[in-house]
Amino acid sequence: MRLDVISIFPEYLQPLSLSLIGRAAEEGILDLNVTNLRDFTEDKHRKVDDTPYGGGAGMVMMPEPWGRALDAVRPADAQGPKPTLIVPSPAGRVFDQQMAYELAEEEHLVFACGRYEGIDERVVDYARENFNVIPVSIGDYVLNGGEVAVMVMVEAIARLIPGVIGNPESLVEESHSDVLLEYPVYTKPASWRGREVPEVLLGGNHQRVGRFRRDEQIKRTAARRPDLITQMDVQSLNRRDRDA
Numbered sequence: 723m724r725l726d727v728i729s730i731f732p733e734y735l736q737p738l739s740l741s742l743i744g745r746a747a748e749e750g751i752l753d754l755n756v757t758n759l760r761d762f763t764e765d766k767h768r769k770v771d772d773t774p775y776g777g778g779a780g781m782v783m784m785p786e787p788w789g790r791a792l793d794a795v796r797p798a799d800a801q802g803p804k805p806t807l808i809v810p811s812p813a814g815r816v817f818d819q820q821m822a823y824e825l826a827e828e829e830h831l832v833f834a835c836g837r838y839e840g841i842d843e844r845v846v847d848y849a850r851e852n853f854n855v856i857p858v859s860i861g862d863y864v865l866n867g868g869e870v871a872v873m874v875m876v877e878a879i880a881r882l883i884p885g886v887i888g889n890p891e892s893l894v895e896e897s898h899s900d901v902l903l904e905y906p907v908y909t910k911p912a913s914w915r916g917r918e919v920p921e922v923l924l925g926g927n928h929q930r931v932g933r934f935r936r937d938e939q940i941k942r943t944a945a946r947r948p949d950l951i952t953q954m955d956v957q958s959l960n961r962r963d964r965d966a
C-alpha cells in the first residue's frame with residue numbers, strides 16, 4: 723500500500739517510522755511518504771494560510787499550495803484508479819473499525835492534514851476530480867490539526883495489512899472485530915498484591931475458559947458500551963452462545 727501524508731508539520735508524523743509500521747515501511751510492505759505542504763508555496767515566506775472571506779476568527783489554508791501538492795501526489799493526467807483522499811476534520815464521518823477494514827484494502831491512500839480553521843473548500847471540490855475524497859473525524863472532540871488523527875488512522879489501517887503485524891491471529895479476537903469488547907487478560911504470577919487470577923483460567927478446561935471469557939465480554943460491554951449492545955444483532959449473539 724502506498725500512503726502519502728501532506729502536512730505543514732512533517733515532523734509530527736515521525737513516529738510513523740517507529741515500531742511495526744516503520745518496520746513494514748523498511749520491508750517495503752508500506753510505501754510511506756510525508757510531504758511538507760510548504761514545499762508547494764512559491765513566495766519567500768512560504769505562506770499557506772490567509773484570512774477568511776466573510777470575516778470571522780482564525781485563518782484558512784490557501785488553495786494554491788494544496789492544489790500543487792495534490793497534483794504532485796496524483797498528476798491530473800495519471801492513469802489507473804483514483805487514490806482515496808482522506809481529509810481529517812471534526813466535521814467528517816466518524817472513523818471506526820469497519821472503515822479501517824475498508825481502507826486497508828486500498829492501493830493508495832492520501833491524507834491531507836489541515837490546520838487553522840480548515841482548508842479552502844474549493845480544494846476538496848477540485849480534489850474530487852482525481853481522488854475519492856472522504857472527510858473523516860476520529861471522534862467528537864476538536865484537535866488543532868489533522869496530524870494526530872492521521873497517526874491514529876494509519877495505525878488502525880496499516881496493522882490490518884498482511885505482514886505488518888507478526889501474529890495475524892491476534893487480529894481475530896480483538897475488540898471491534900466483532901461487536902463485543904475484549905475480555906480481560908492475565909499473566910503470571912497467579913497471585914499478585916493480594917489479587918488472584920480468576921480460577922477458571924488456571925485449569926485447562928477450554929470450554930469453561932471460553933464461556934468465562936464470553937461472559938466477561940458481555941458484562942464489560944454492557945457496563946462500558948451499552949450502545950454496542952443495543953446495536954448488536956441477535957444472530958451474532960446466538961452464534962456466540964452456541965460456540966462458547
Ligand code: 6GU
Pocket residue numbers: 809810811812858859860861862863864865866867868871
Ligand atoms: Cl480528523 N481533525 C481535527 N482537526 N480534529 C478532530 C478530528 C480530526 N477528529 C476529531 N477531532
